Amino acid sequence: MSAVQSDVLIIGCGIAGAAAALRLSCDRQRQITIITRAADPEEGNTRYAQGGIVTLGDDDSPELLVQDILAAGAGLSLPSAARILAEDGPRLVDEVLIREVGTAFDRDAQGRLVYGREAAHSRSRILHVGDATGAAIIRALMEALAGRPNVQIVTAATAVDLITFPHHARDPLAVYEPIACHGAYVFEQPSRAVQRYLSGATILATGGLGRIYRYTSNPKGARGDGLAMAYRAGARVINAEYVQFHPTTLALPDDGEGFLISEAVRGEGGRLLTPDGERFMPRYAPEWGDLAPRDVVARAIHHEMVEHGYPHVLLDIASVLPAERIRARFPTIYAHCARLGLDITRQPIPVVPAAHYFCGGVWTDAWARTTVRNLYAVGEVACTGVHGANRLASTSLLEGLVWGDRAARDIIGRWREPPVDEGQVPPWEEAGLEEEADPALIWRDIRTIQHTMWHYVGLARSGRRLARALHDLNHLREEIEDFYRRTRLNDALIGLRHSIQAALIVAEAAYHNRTSRGCHYRDDGKGAAAF
Numbered sequence: 001m002s003a004v005q006s007d008v009l010i011i012g013c014g015i016a017g018a019a020a021a022l023r024l025s026c027d028r029q030r031q032i033t034i035i036t037r038a039a040d041p042e043e044g045n046t047r048y049a050q051g052g053i054v055t056l057g058d059d060d061s062p063e064l065l066v067q068d069i070l071a072a073g074a075g076l077s078l079p080s081a082a083r084i085l086a087e088d089g090p091r092l093v094d095e096v097l098i099r100e101v102g103t104a105f106d107r108d109a110q111g112r113l114v115y116g117r118e119a120a121h122s123r124s125r126i127l128h129v130g131d132a133t134g135a136a137i138i139r140a141l142m143e144a145l146a147g148r149p150n151v152q153i154v155t156a157a158t159a160v161d162l163i164t165f166p167h168h169a170r171d172p173l174a175v176y177e178p179i180a181c182h183g184a185y186v187f188e189q190p191s192r193a194v195q196r197y198l199s200g201a202t203i204l205a206t207g208g209l210g211r212i213y214r215y216t217s218n219p220k221g222a223r224g225d226g227l228a229m230a231y232r233a234g235a236r237v238i239n240a241e242y243v244q245f246h247p248t249t250l251a252l253p254d255d256g257e258g259f260l261i262s263e264a265v266r267g268e269g270g271r272l273l274t275p276d277g278e279r280f281m282p283r284y285a286p287e288w289g290d291l292a293p294r295d296v297v298a299r300a301i302h303h304e305m306v307e308h309g310y311p312h313v314l315l316d317i318a319s320v321l322p323a324e325r326i327r328a329r330f331p332t333i334y335a336h337c338a339r340l341g342l343d344i345t346r347q348p349i350p351v352v353p354a355a356h357y358f359c360g361g362v363w364t365d366a367w368a369r370t371t372v373r374n375l376y377a378v379g380e381v382a383c384t385g386v387h388g389a390n391r392l393a394s395t396s397l398l399e400g401l402v403w404g405d406r407a408a409r410d411i412i413g414r415w416r417e418p419p420v421d422e423g424q425v426p427p428w429e430e431a432g433l434e435e436e437a438d439p440a441l442i443w444r445d446i447r448t449i450q451h452t453m454w455h456y457v458g459l460a461r462s463g464r465r466l467a468r469a470l471h472d473l474n475h476l477r478e479e480i481e482d483f484y485r486r487t488r489l490n491d492a493l494i495g496l497r498h499s500i501q502a503a504l505i506v507a508e509a510a511y512h513n514r515t516s517r518g519c520h521y522r523d524d525g526k527g528a529a530a531f
């Protein structure tokens with residue numbers, strides 16, 4: 001089968017991949033292929049973002065935004081990256097999201113943009129579309145891309161591995177050359193065939209990894225695929241121990257699990273209470289109270305739960321805002337809870353923390369370049385340095401937009417490298433594999449990864465727990481590799497292999513870093529209940 005050739009291959013079409021594609025498509029000579037493992041091109045973490053996207057509010061400045069990012073990042077955010085975000089970001093929100101693709105952010109009766117305020121922001125500066133901002137943004141971006149003749153979107157296509165030289169080169173002398181990326185092996189789900197997608201430049205935009213944890217706000221596809229592929233290809237990965245836990249996800253059975261109760265609820269005055277109705281945040285963070293940074297709130301809830309054996313805590317907005325205002329400001333949360341029998345205009349919401357955002361990732365420079373030649377990384381899979389040890393709320397959509405745009409501009413400005421000749425890249429070898437993947441085995445292995453990560457590499461970590469995690473995960477990786485080598489591929493099996501790799505990357509980084517900082521919290525010697 002002949003290979004698919006394009007100038008630029010983008011793996012993933014959330015805000016980061018879509019922003020890159022939009023900018024690249026302005027160069028009509030260039031052929032761009034976007035692949036996504038999902039059947040629906042709008043599926044990904046972006047779609048579920050509720051709170052909004054950061055920009056500059058009325059009495060605001062890039063300096064103030066940088067200050068807030070650096071404070072949240074706990075001394076590990078890269079100041080130059082934060083500055084790029086604060087200076088380029090608001091301009092791109094206006095140029096791309098508002099003017100070019102027409103995202104309808106909420107406005108007041110006079111037509112002025114309405115700015116929300118979220119935890120650890122010193123100003124009101126968050127643009128939103130009700131509480132379904134991500135869905136509105138990705139829909140607008142996809143509609144714009146549909147009109148670009150040089151962009152092809154391939155759905156239900158899962159990247160298995162990056163094609164890198166010397167690893168996949170037929171020429172043995174390629175071993176002396178620096179590592180370079182030439183595209184990816186891609187599993188096309190409808191035909192069940194693995195195809196070579198060759199490209200002059202490749203942009204990794206595969207999002208985060210919340211699904212390697214038992215409790216997460218992330219949708220199914222967030223399995224760390226891009227992180228695992230880049231790591232195997234030899235790219236530098238940094239800050240992988242910094243996994244941010246969202247303090248408040250819904251704690252109702254079945255459909256209620258993992259659904260995010262946006263920070264904006266606390267931004268609007270919502271208060272955290274024990275199941276007995278006592279406020280507890282002022283005890284943990286007297287200065288910020290319920291609007292303390294995420295890691296502080298998440299650990300406070302975790303501490304309350306462990307200390308007192310609570311199954312969850314409560315978030316009360318009902319006694320703070322009138323019912324009409326709650327329904328207008330949080331229509332999605334209101335409707336979701338109502339479907340599950342909970343009226344948030346009258347009752348407090350049961351909540352637990354959950355894995356939410358991956359602050360680390362594939363190292364990139366200011367132009368989204370990784371340490372592998374021709375390979376870019378953008379969005380949640382990348383680590384630009386903006387988020388440091390802890391992400392400031394609502395900055396990740398903006399980071400995807402800014403670095404997606406930057407990757408594209410770098411390629412347009414510097415790149416004219418055609419894809420390698422397909423004769424140089426061996427086709428995928430699957431001859432003789434007859435065994436079908438047993439879904440029971442995949443499901444059980446995924447659950448083992450998720451439980452191990454939750455209990456040993458979660459909100460409170462210790463050397464002993466992390467050593468145990470590494471032992472168990474390494475053993476499981478051997479089993480999974482063996483299973484993978486013997487079995488016909490499908491999307492779930494590819495995801496399982498990526499997930500175990502991603503879990504090991506996070507656990508290793510957490511094990512080696514003994515210093516608590518931001519969302520990496522070690523309680524060695526203090527016991528499970530230490531705060």
Ligand SMILES: Cc1cc2nc3c(=O)[nH]c(=O)nc-3n(C[C@H](O)[C@H](O)[C@H](O)COP(=O)(O)OP(=O)(O)OC[C@H]3O[C@@H](n4cnc5c(N)ncnc54)[C@H](O)[C@@H]3O)c2cc1C
Nearest residue numbers: 012013014016037044045046051052159207379380394397
């Ligand atoms: C519930 C929730 C609420 C959030 N709220 C906010 C908010 O209010 N503000 C904010 O700034 N951030 C928020 N975030 C974080 C933010 O949504 C994400 O960080 C951001 O959307 C990531 O964008 P992305 O483009 O990097 O990845 P994604 O949007 O996750 O897109 C990843 C893409 O990669 C594809 N993909 C993955 N693996 C493969 C593979 N192997 N092969 C092919 N394709 C693959 C997926 O199908 C998808 O198209 C929230 C996240 C969640 C989960």
